[in-house]
Amino acid sequence: MKYINVAINLPVKNLFKQFTYAVPPQLDHVDVGWRVVVPFGYQTVEGFVTSLAAAAPAEYECKEILATLDTRPWFDAEMLATANWLSEYYLCSPAEAMRLFIPGKTSIKRQAVYNDEGKLIAYDYENKLKIKTRICFVVTKAGREALVAYNKRLRAQMHALEVLAEAERPLSGEELASVQVSAATLRILCEKGWSERSEQRVLRNSYANRTELKESLHLTDEQRQAVEAIGSAITEPHQETFLLQGITGSGKTEVYLRAAAQAMEAGKQVLLLVPEIALTAQIVKRFQAWFGDEVAVAHSKLSQNERADVWYKMRTNSAKLLIGVRSAVFAPFSDLGLIIIDEEHESSYKQDERPNYHARTVALKRAQLSGIPVVLGSATPDLESFYKARQGTYTHLRLLQRANGSMLPHVEIADMRLELQRGNKSVLSAALNDALLQTAVQGEQAIVLLNRRGFSTFVMCRDCGESIVCPHCAVALVYHSAGEAMRCHYCGNTAPIPDECPNCHSRRIRFFGTGTQKAEAEIAELPEIRILRMDQDSTVKKFAHEDILKSFSSGEYNVLLGTQMVAKGHDIPNVTLVGILSADSTLNLPDFRASERTFALLTQAAGRAGRGDRAGHVVLQTYDPDNPVIKLAATQDYDAFAASELEIRQELGYPPYTEILKITVLDKEEVRGSSLAQRIVNFLQTLQLEHPEQELLVLGPFPAIVAKVRDLYRMNILVKCPQMELVKRALWNSEFKECRNVFFDVDPVSV
Ligand code: ADP
Ligand code: ZN
Ligand code: ZN
Numbered sequence: 001m002k003y004i005n006v007a008i009n010l011p012v013k014n015l016f017k018q019f020t021y022a023v024p025p026q027l028d029h030v031d032v033g034w035r036v037v038v039p040f041g042y043q044t045v046e047g048f049v050t051s052l053a054a055a056a057p058a059e060y061e062c063k064e065i066l067a068t069l070d071t072r073p074w075f076d077a078e079m080l081a082t083a084n085w086l087s088e089y090y091l092c093s094p095a096e097a098m099r100l101f102i103p104g105k106t107s108i109k110r111q112a113v114y115n116d117e118g119k120l121i122a123y124d125y126e127n128k129l130k131i132k133t134r135i136c137f138v139v140t141k142a143g144r145e146a147l148v149a150y151n152k153r154l155r156a157q158m159h160a161l162e163v164l165a166e167a168e169r170p171l172s173g174e175e176l177a178s179v180q181v182s183a184a185t186l187r188i189l190c191e192k193g194w195s196e197r198s199e200q201r202v203l204r205n206s207y208a209n210r211t212e213l214k215e216s217l218h219l220t221d222e223q224r225q226a227v228e229a230i231g232s233a234i235t236e237p238h239q240e241t242f243l244l245q246g247i248t249g250s251g252k253t254e255v256y257l258r259a260a261a262q263a264m265e266a267g268k269q270v271l272l273l274v275p276e277i278a279l280t281a282q283i284v285k286r287f288q289a290w291f292g293d294e295v296a297v298a299h300s301k302l303s304q305n306e307r308a309d310v311w312y313k314m315r316t317n318s319a320k321l322l323i324g325v326r327s328a329v330f331a332p333f334s335d336l337g338l339i340i341i342d343e344e345h346e347s348s349y350k351q352d353e354r355p356n357y358h359a360r361t362v363a364l365k366r367a368q369l370s371g372i373p374v375v376l377g378s379a380t381p382d383l384e385s386f387y388k389a390r391q392g393t394y395t396h397l398r399l400l401q402r403a404n405g406s407m408l409p410h411v412e413i414a415d416m417r418l419e420l421q422r423g424n425k426s427v428l429s430a431a432l433n434d435a436l437l438q439t440a441v442q443g444e445q446a447i448v449l450l451n452r453r454g455f456s457t458f459v460m461c462r463d464c465g466e467s468i469v470c471p472h473c474a475v476a477l478v479y480h481s482a483g484e485a486m487r488c489h490y491c492g493n494t495a496p497i498p499d500e501c502p503n504c505h506s507r508r509i510r511f512f513g514t515g516t517q518k519a520e521a522e523i524a525e526l527p528e529i530r531i532l533r534m535d536q537d538s539t540v541k542k543f544a545h546e547d548i549l550k551s552f553s554s555g556e557y558n559v560l561l562g563t564q565m566v567a568k569g570h571d572i573p574n575v576t577l578v579g580i581l582s583a584d585s586t587l588n589l590p591d592f593r594a595s596e597r598t599f600a601l602l603t604q605a606a607g608r609a610g611r612g613d614r615a616g617h618v619v620l621q622t623y624d625p626d627n628p629v630i631k632l633a634a635t636q637d638y639d640a641f642a643a644s645e646l647e648i649r650q651e652l653g654y655p656p657y658t659e660i661l662k663i664t665v666l667d668k669e670e671v672r673g674s675s676l677a678q679r680i681v682n683f684l685q686t687l688q689l690e691h692p693e694q695e696l697l698v699l700g701p702f703p704a705i706v707a708k709v710r711d712l713y714r715m716n717i718l719v720k721c722p723q724m725e726l727v728k729r730a731l732w733n734s735e736f737k738e739c740r741n742v743f744f745d746v747d748p749v750s751v
Helices: 077-089 094-099 141-149 155-166 173-177 183-192 221-235 252-265 277-294 304-315 326-330 359-370 383-391 416-421 430-441 516-524 544-553 594-606 628-635 638-652 670-690 725-732
Strands: 002-008 019-023 035-040 043-053 108-114 120-127 133-139 195-201 241-246 269-273 295-298 321-324 336-341 374-378 395-399 410-415 445-449 458-461 478-480 485-487 494-496 509-512 531-534 559-562 575-580 617-622 659-667 697-709 712-721 742-746
Touching: 002 035, 002 094, 019 035, 019 043, 043 094, 077 094, 077 359, 077 725, 133 141, 133 155, 133 173, 133 183, 141 155, 141 183, 155 173, 155 183, 155 195, 173 183, 183 195, 221 241, 221 252, 221 336, 221 395, 241 252, 241 383, 252 269, 252 277, 252 336, 252 374, 269 326, 269 359, 277 295, 277 321, 277 544, 295 304, 304 321, 321 326, 326 359, 336 359, 359 374, 383 395, 383 638, 410 416, 410 430, 410 628, 430 445, 430 575, 430 617, 445 594, 516 531, 516 559, 531 544, 575 594, 594 617, 594 628, 594 638, 617 628, 628 638, 659 670, 670 697, 670 712, 670 725, 712 725
Parallel strands: 241 374, 241 395, 269 321, 269 336, 295 321, 336 374, 410 617, 445 559, 445 575, 531 559, 575 617
Antiparallel strands: 002 019, 002 043, 035 043, 108 120, 133 195, 458 509, 478 485, 485 494, 659 712, 659 742, 697 712
């Protein structure tokens, strides 16, 4: 008997332990890396074979596996090693880590198989994924011989054989009909044994036919040097990480394209990660123009089946280049040769639910295991990446000039305190007001950014100062004019606007803050303005972002107003003005990355202006004009910002100088949650005493900033340590790792 160790995928439990199963003879092909169906307690569940076992276990009865879920192992050696590392690094169970590699949720469908007498003989298990297939035809050996012998009287059959023999792949009936091979002829060929039917998988492509023409540019010197450096790690493959730091408009995309072309010419596959597909439609189009059908796209709105098709294409090497969001880092490849991460500083690469992986960290691990290069591109690199580049761990490539020779925009700071003193209560400073008018008159376009986080419209009582909060979460409800209602941004709960204050019963209720809708109304009142709004509320449909951007770049509208998402990636030459309504609203969030985020956002936003042949102008409105981050953002001087911010990080003990682990305990009962959190803290403090050399720091437990979400109380513990391995290992060996209400956020993007 063959025995295997299986990681059980049981989402309701945090099962770290693996179980040994026996393999019945008819499933003898099962080996490490296969997905299997196993009985577990009273359930039938998905499992992953992690290793072979020498013998049946002594402690429990050994059951047999029931079936396999695929026709080949899902995990190759590299993927298994990555999954293994993931589970240790991010403190999640092996199955949880392995699940990340599989598109969609698995729900096992059991189909009974009966014999002729109606007796149940077996069960067939299949995954819910629907694989589309079609019948195709291939030529057989006998068919080839018949073709060589060539019987002139069988004209139609010989023609059909010729077509089949010349084809490089099985052809469908439809394809054959288009070259005058009839279904009747095919039937005869099959009867004679000259052709065979074969079932072929049909791959859906939701991005088909969205192509543009390839445009070839003469590379600038800086671009050429970058391409050459990356090329040397492709032609003589080895792991090397490049930080491609290029100012906005410096032509990073062009470098990605050439690097990808080199890898593909060497017969390798390429993975390009982007923060969000809808916002990077331009990049996708550029790649499709260059590489056509070789490109597969995996955005977050793909259906489970479409995603499975994309994964299949990559695994079978029928596509060479995968463009995808965060989760694409788990795609299977046949021969991966290069990973590119665009806008590598974006926080959307971090998954904010368990397991809280970071796609960049995972990509670097996979690259290390496969010995291939990684390119990290950004105008405002993550400080940790910048630090590693400066240290020499990464190769630092820089693009200091805009590729088409245009200049960085001029940034003007508008002091909103002065505006108030002058009696201006509008969301627009006089400067931005004038600039918008002028832009419209000149037939040019503007982007207006409302830095919304922490700046939304909330409802407050004028008498007692109480704001109206969600009864389930400890946050203020946000006013939405669309349905004349207030909504909680954490749990989605909506409530009508009350006539009186629930606290003091005063009827003097007021709206505070400036949401996009309010800003839209104000800007729309200016003459000559055709305004278009882009935010979460207006972008729920599948290609909504793209449609909005299309109507804007076509010139149908001349002002694009929105939240963070208007700041990123677009290259629209007619945009000459960028207005930033509230530059500092994200600056004072209690988060060590607040400055870094704000700087990146402001720089990215400013970078949208003046990318064509006319100079750009940016108006940056702030209540805090002397803030060093605002000043540095105005000069768009990343290096100066990085230098000062790194100093602060070192002083306060934040990454990249230390590693952070955030532990969150959730509980319906506050007291019970606190006591569990306290036990974890005690555990860590013991570790601290035993290992003074580790410089371990344990903070908390304290209530989270939003202390209650969906009726669950949240308690946080913050662990800081220059090297977190020991802490992770201790937790890994503790009871806490299996608690369903304890969440480990390794390398959190915000604390
Ligand atoms: P980034 O991503 O670095 O902000 P893009 O890749 O979007 O910059 O390029 C900015 C603009 O410069 C694009 O319109 C692009 O077509 C153009 N561009 C890129 N490389 C060159 C080049 N070598 N010569 C002329 N124009 C270029
Ligand atoms: Zn809520
Ligand atoms: Zn009140």
